[in-house]
Amino acid sequence: MSAMIKVNLDLLLVQRKMTLTELADEVGITLANLSILKRGKARAIRFSTLAAICKALNCEPGDLLELDKEAE
Template sequence: MSSMIKINLDMLLVQRKMSLTELSREVGITLANLSILKQGKARAIRFSTLVALCDALNCEPGDLLQLEKE
């Protein structure tokens, strides 16, 4: 049984009433890369990106990342 990391970006954006474009502008990450992250197609995430996202969304890394068992 393999597990995978799920990104809860969708949920957090809805909760913060924020669009992906706004987040992209605030964090300084391209819309394309944020989209890859949101779709769960990213292979890894840098600590700096994680910090920037958490700052912008005012959340903990644990709120953003979730271990999902398949």
């Protein structure tokens, strides 16, 4: 159900040469929560969190989230 939306955090972090800890510090959310997001276990994401992550990674929400058509 929640696997329908894929979070491309791994890819973006590699491209930006950032670690998860650095991102967590910059965005201001806990590492545990960011880890939940990265592993695709999150059920929802707040607009404020999404905006903060996009700002930190200098990307668009569409770069971060992707519809996983195979999971259907």
